[in-house]
Amino acid sequence: MRKVPVIDPSRCNDCQSCIELCPGVFRKNKETGAIEIIELPDYPEDEVEEAMSMCPEDCISWEEK
Ligand code: SF4
Incomplete structure (x- = not known):
């Protein structure tokens, strides 16, 4: 099992704090404009x-995957 961060898009207000803090994990989807998680084999737990x-x-x- 590995821990993967997930965003609830219905609640995200696009403030982009997560991207500022952790640009290696969070990004803005250029097409949809949604904040999303970058696919990584492992996530830096403290930063997330x-x-x-x-x-x-x-x-x-x-989320455990
Ligand atoms: S942009 Fe990031 S920090 Fe801001 S509400 Fe959405 S998920 Fe939370």
């Missing part, structure tokens, strides 16, 4: 958790 704690909508969470 910092982004989670900074997210004003509390819409980033871990």
Whole structure:
């Protein structure tokens, strides 16, 4: 099992704090404009958790895959 961050797009307000904090994990999809997670074999847990704690909508969470 590995932990993968996921964003709830219905709650994301596009503030982009997650991208500022963690540009290696979060990005804005150029076509849809949605904030999304970059596919990585592993995610830097501390950085992702910092982004989670900074997210004003509390819409980033871990999923076990
Ligand atoms: S920090 Fe949260 S609300 Fe802001 S863009 Fe990222 S996921 Fe969306």
